[in-house]
Amino acid sequence: MSGAFADWVTPGFSARFRIGDDQPAALVSFVPAGGALADGPDDPQPLVELTTIGHGRFPGGFRHVDSTIGARLRPVSWRVSDDATDPWFRIVQADAATGLQVESVFRARADVAAFQTWTEVSADDGEHVVDFVSSFATGAFLTDSGVGVDDLALVHADNDWAAESRWRTDPLRSIGLARIDREAQHHPPRSRAVVQNRGSWSTGEALPIGVLQADGAVPTPYALVWQIEHNGPWLYELGETRRHAYVLLSGPTDQEHQWTAVVAPGQPFVSVPVSVGIAGSVGGAFEVLTAQRRAFRHVREADRALPLVFNDYMNTLMGDPTTEKLLPLIDAAADAGADLFCIDAGWYAEGHWWDTVGAWEEAASRFPTGLGAVIDHVRSRGMQAGLWLEPEVIGIHSPLAVDLPEDAFVHNHGVRVAEHGRHLLDLRSPEARAHLDAVVDRLVGELGVTFFKMDNNTMTGPFAGMLDHQRALLDWLDDVQARYPSLLIENCASGAMRADSAMLSRLHMQSTSDQQDPVLSASIAAAAPAAMLPEQAGNWAYPAPSMSSDLFELSLVNGVLGRMYLSGYLNSMSTSQRAVVRSAIEAHRTVLEVIESSVPVWPLGLPAWEDPWLALGLRATSGELYLSVWALPGAGSSVSMPLSGFAGQEVVVEPLFPTVLGSWSVSWEASAGVLHVGHGGATPTARVFRIRPEEAGAEH
Template identity: 55%
Template sequence: MNLLHWSSPDLSLTFALDDGPVRLIGVGSEQDLPPSQPLVEVAAVGHGLSPSTYRHVDTSLGQQLRYVRHDEDDATLRIVQEEPGTGLRIVSVFEAGAGVRAWSEASMTGPGTLELTFLSSLVVGLPSIDAELLTAANSWMAENRWSTHALRSEALADIVSDAHRHVARSRYAVTNSGSWSTGEQLPIGVLLGQSYALGWQIEHNGPWHYELGESRHGGYLLLSGPTDQEHQWSVDLTPERPFTTVPVSLVAGTDRDSVFAALTRQRRAIRRRRPIDDRMPVVFNDYMNTLLGDPTTEKLLPLIDAAANVGADYFCIDAGWYAEGDWWNTVGAWQPSTTRFPNGLAEVIDRIHSHGMTPGLWLEPEVIGVRSPIADELPDDAFITRRGRRVAESGRYLLDLRSTAARAHLDATVDRLIHDFGIGFFKFDNNTMTGPGTDKDGTSLGHGLLEHQRALLDWLDDLQTRHPDLLIENCASGAMRMDYAMLSRLHLQSTSDQEDPLLYAPITAAAPAAVLPEQAGHWAYPITGTTREAFTFALVNGIPGRLYLSGHLNQMTPTELDLVRSALAAHRTILEDLDTLVPTWPLGLPTWTDDWIALSLNGPDVSYLTLWHRTPGPSTVTLPLSRSTIEPHFPTENTGWTYTWTDDNTLTITADTPEPSARVLRLTRS
């Protein structure tokens, strides 16, 4: 057997090259992966599975691929395989980062057509599936809900034995459909085996799929974008029309926290960071628990003054600024309301500029209301359609970003707002899903959606090339599109629309498992008139990430405003190092109902430990931490909580407050 060894800075891979399909037989220090699992699985009409299962392994074409050559340099490896009977060529591409980024490129070497129904981005053999799988459910206002699954006992029964001729056909599958890439599940997983630990993410802003299973030879992990079985996806492969899968990232570690640390480094490696992204401003947004989509000149001017007074850098006017009345199914023109702003929106924008803040606007660019005049002005080609009819969801049509008319409309809209008002920040929202896709131009529904989602990414790239100083927040009903196709490009991610500070705590704490801390926009919306502990709790939610400020600042007392300023000062201190810190969870990844929650963001010498206690009354918790010097970071007064080192690796914390409370601590190692 010939072996091919290739490494990224943090991960080494070993491939078997012989008279069968190429196999990945070594990841990191693990060199005894199953020798029989092909690196690529691919199915087409007339070329399916053997045996028939719901799984996407054991494909006949995948078994018939043969090694042709490979090309490598310090950053990229390309392995070429061909299937001689059909003329199918697959190139597996590996790109070095903190782990590896991988995808598959399919083409035809000669005349003919294959209708692909499945193509993996990456398949990895596993030495055993007697392992724990960490996955995260995701839904509106309940994002980042991680749980642990024992694969052997919960999903993949052991039926393999020498006396039994059948092999397992079951799988553990995690799938997301539609245009909300994280509408139900996060495209991220961590697998903790007895001798290995792997992590992955699928980097696509539309449908995706991954699965785990086993055969007589061991287990497998398969990562892909849309499929025919799950997403009504297929594509005709011809000599003139190749196809490339969505990219995925793979990392390795020794345990849970080391894998999430590797995922954090990998996200930083693939992020297309621009000079303007170095600015990490504090943004005030008028929506959450404040104006709630009802901005007017009268309401905004005192808020702008108050936001500037506490030190906000940007001021974003959220939904409603374009509305004369009920606006849900009339949006699309994106012209400022004349009734909300009698002297024009410019009066409000000028007030923002006068304080030295950068103005921002909320925009939902991908939809046109069915009652909007724009719906009649744009051709049918500009919209997602099925069998020639426009798809309508919740009173909205959905733009197809493959259309030049659709893109021209959006370009004109964004360029006008930037030119007329000096907008430097957009909150791009997306509250309406496309469904399974579009069959325009004769594509499958799933492939039409894939092309549209890729066209959206192209549009974002072009927009930021034209406006290099523009910052964009990624939002979709909170975090329903929190993927690294979008986040490799955009500045900030809305982590939720959750309105209850007590329920926001587990969202904030778990977010760094899915998104970089320097991109995680956590709402901090203190409510005037609440107790000091409740007021503090709401601010703490925003500090270990990107504090996204809201609340009726203009109605707050001087004492409350001083507490807001103190929170911003504590946050800005963390911001100085935030893009180098890595997360750990001393109490484990939080669940939705945990009493105590802990998140630590760690640097070489300093860690910021955020703690939440969510039930009334005194309580004590112990954390496995190395002895450090503890300072209260926010609030700066050391009251209500006590901290005691019981030995060099155990910190005992007691909250003596009669109500829920939260603290941020600075831990300095000697």
């Protein structure tokens, strides 16, 4: 190792690490490709923060920086690959006092302005109880943006049942970073801004995503974006040091999540992976994050089919399927153009079922001729068949709660965990996995199911071994999909309570909510591609025969720019209503042709929960823009949306769904690149437009 700096240059970005012998390694500059790297301060935020029982922080506090081990780490070696398809960078550091070593691993893909990174901790001798280790930490954003904490704001999202993806932008000074006289105190500030999730629902409180945005008045626009890629507890933290500031990303901790790990010779620990990207704006940050998600997603050939799924649950059968109720719905879904029919909850239940589930065998009283006959009818109508499944739980009154061995269940302090009337299977247990494998083999191998809506409605708090259990779940999912390469799995946990990138990197689609009100669902659908890929955003579209025409259309608009997740009593609709549904499906299929390479844009900014006007666009590589616009209660008569990509050009604005403007109006101001849209009537109402440059010489 020579020199005080190491540069890692890829087609998508450049990064500079300080690796001198007299201080811990640090990422001091991170810029998009072609940007100028900086040396950073003399005392930058260390790349790794690590505490063990016996080696904490100095000074003490709630923050996870200022760790004594982190301050003692010294670089041992660094390596960089010359593999253009799998660029990586590794830095090894050691702490002489404890004998612990840490290796920071960075991976990149193609020309994406982002990297994935994690920390590996190992020991030369003895046992060390690790109670915190960062996956990543840096203060490079101050160097690269040229601003101070006063100029920085955090873009982040609260997440809750039926109220997902509630985005907001908060100056750091307003969410925990108090301004104090640092020189007078002779110590760094102790305040911090924290976003975290504490239970087994990885997104039950917040999304593990953030954008640190420099104020628009700064010399160089700057946005640092990240996501934590873990299906359990996590946190990210922002704060100030004596002269600088930092952002730190982590999986579970002892302080917040009662997590520890023993590290010993031959027994290393690997932190959860995170991705970090760089852009010049919030919109650019999500474009980078979209590219990063695609680059690290495990896409199978079956995923490329992008089937249109009809699900019988939402505002329809609501967990009460029978042969009599299903057959007319199956026929109506096939006539509308669905590719796959999913029978949702209740198919296994003779009566009350919440706390008796676990065997996943059909209820004879619901299907007099057998569930297989219903599935055969689905296939006879040209559709694939799917089932709802909640594999990770056993009801407290299920016979399996007694029949399965005790180590098949999650325990805390020696007591079997029970939440919401269920026990949780411990996926580290061979007996638990054998039970689930038998269920899948029967439903897929015997019934011919090719789609699972995999739900998880039971959130548990911290328990010993949760991190290993969550990783075992991922391993089980990988194994199931390897055995059944045509099987598609939808990720669901009471809607989007587990919409993390660890799950999404390997599953087909994501339920975006359990929200039953189409007006409230609009905000969730409009924000969904900030949390997941647009081709994975399973947005409910549940028109009802009793709805007004505007609301009927709006409920379908919710599903067009994503993965339309169709429901509703199609069999009870009028001929004209069914035609509207078919028109929405046709528009959706047009979007599906480009969705896997499209980039989400928000001309009105990321949707806040009660915004009256919402807009989501998908920009195709061809230059076309598919744009959904919602006018919700309280919306004024018109709105103006900047579409800078079309500035100075004449464009064609076509109604994609509904195929006529009706009371809506649009006008284009080419010089400013602004689209003016009016709804011209009562709200709520919505439209989907296709916008493309006007061809030279075309008649007006």
